[in-house]
Amino acid sequence: MSLLEKTIQQIGDLDRDSMTKTQERLNNLIKPPGSLGVLEELTLQLSGIYADPMPKIGKKAIIVMGGDHGIVEEGVSAFPPVVTTLMMPQFPKGVAGVSVLARHAGATVTAVDIGVASPVDHPGVLNRKIKPGTDNMAKGPAMSRDEAIKSLEVGIEVATEEIKKGAVVLGTGDMGIGNTTPSSAILAVLGGFSPAEVTGRGTGINDEVLQNKAKIIAKVIEINRPDKNDPVDVLAKVGGLEIGGIAGIILAAAAHRVPAVVDGFISSAGALIAARLAPKSINFMVPSHCSAEQAHRAMLETIGLRPMLDMKMRLGEGTGAALAITIIDASLKILHEMATFQDLGLA
Numbered sequence: 001m002s003l004l005e006k007t008i009q010q011i012g013d014l015d016r017d018s019m020t021k022t023q024e025r026l027n028n029l030i031k032p033p034g035s036l037g038v039l040e041e042l043t044l045q046l047s048g049i050y051a052d053p054m055p056k057i058g059k060k061a062i063i064v065m066g067g068d069h070g071i072v073e074e075g076v077s078a079f080p081p082v083v084t085t086l087m088m089p090q091f092p093k094g095v096a097g098v099s100v101l102a103r104h105a106g107a108t109v110t111a112v113d114i115g116v117a118s119p120v121d122h123p124g125v126l127n128r129k130i131k132p133g134t135d136n137m138a139k140g141p142a143m144s145r146d147e148a149i150k151s152l153e154v155g156i157e158v159a160t161e162e163i164k165k166g167a168v169v170l171g172t173g174d175m176g177i178g179n180t181t182p183s184s185a186i187l188a189v190l191g192g193f194s195p196a197e198v199t200g201r202g203t204g205i206n207d208e209v210l211q212n213k214a215k216i217i218a219k220v221i222e223i224n225r226p227d228k229n230d231p232v233d234v235l236a237k238v239g240g241l242e243i244g245g246i247a248g249i250i251l252a253a254a255a256h257r258v259p260a261v262v263d264g265f266i267s268s269a270g271a272l273i274a275a276r277l278a279p280k281s282i283n284f285m286v287p288s289h290c291s292a293e294q295a296h297r298a299m300l301e302t303i304g305l306r307p308m309l310d311m312k313m314r315l316g317e318g319t320g321a322a323l324a325i326t327i328i329d330a331s332l333k334i335l336h337e338m339a340t341f342q343d344l345g346l347a
Contacts, residue, residue: 003153004248008278010255014048021053028340036334038308042286043331049259049284050168057332058168060107060325062098062261062318063158063249064091066125067115067242068133069178070142071220076213077178078203081133084177085118091175092124097315098173101322106329107171109318110162114154115176115241128154130241134182137220141237142182148236148244152277155248155270156255163256170253171288171325172246173318174266177203180293183269185217185238187295189226190272191302194218200265200294231276239273246270251277254284259328261321264291264314268299275303288324289313 001009026040027033034040046055066088068081090096091111094103102109112126117133130150134142143151159170180202187198195217201210224237235244247270253260254274262271262285274281282304289309290297300307308327313320341347 002149003156004149007156007251007255011251011278011280013280014283015051016048018051018053019044019048022047022335025053025335025340028342029338030341030344039331039334042328043335045286046259046328046332049257051257054335055332057329059166060105060169060171061162061167062102062107062109062171062173062321063162064098064109064111064173064175064318065114065155065242065245066112066175067240068117068176069182069240070134070136071138071181071216072178073136074138074216075209076181076216078205079177081117081177084116084175085120087175088113088116088120088125089122092122096317098317098319098322101319105322105325107322107325110158112158112245114151114245126158128158130154134240137182137224137238138216141224142239143236143241145232145236148232148239151241151244152248152251155245156252159249159252160256163252163258167258169259169261169325169328170249171261171318171321172249172263172267172270173321174242174246174263174316176240176242179240179242179266181213181217182238182240182243183266184295185220186234186243186269186272187299187302188217188221189228189234189238190276191298193298195221198295198298202293231273235273243270243273247273247277250274250285251281254278254281259286260284261286261288261324262305263288263318263321264316265293265296265299266316268296268303272299272303286324286328289320291320
């Protein structure tokens, strides 16, 4: 049995007994029932994930998957692929956006080169390169099926390593110029949308480039004919290495009963792949925010997720996940530190 198959088989259900006990405590806190809204819903989900009616705050880790895309040859991005190579060392250096917000959240950041086009020369970047970027999917599949499976399994392996180090919350992040194009293509195929409906501005392209991008995505789908009933086929033909890595992170988190905090549009493409591979994994996903990318809300709705934040962010990297991790901490502090009516001597 492959690592991917074994991981999917390990994914179970939320623990309903723990959730019932947590709900009883939430209902007895000194407030009207349900008045803390999403904070209470999140606490309940965490209880079910951990199978613990009183889950505690623990170690948090954000994993940033970096990969390049051959499709940038078609002029779909405002920036060249070299930016991916330049950015990867900035994560371990602590100066990238996610690095700053992760420090604020008390989370570590692990940067992984799963498919950057050029060599990344920094000891703090984990080298798990499968190939130097995907192929130009406007001319054929982005990668082979074996490479797609390997990307999923690299994500599983890296996530499992973080869990073994003590992480009880995992956040997803991405770095890769051109990666909104495969993310949009994945949504178009698995969500049944037209390319025009799911194509956004990514790094900030103008109207002319936006129209070309939508045409390119339509061409990509027509040429490769991904099978919507086979998530690995979709990932291989129109996806990205870092998207596969993110999907693997989410699957590993679900298998080990750890919440996977999903970042923005690219991370959500990984979440969509994970959800189609293992529908139960959705219960272990914590959607952080709705990005400014045009189709992100449709992506989340296709998965069945509702974001906690809407802050017009579109950086990626795991920045939204870092902010959501602070909300996870807040929800658990409410559970542990807020008084109950019994504490006040009231029935």
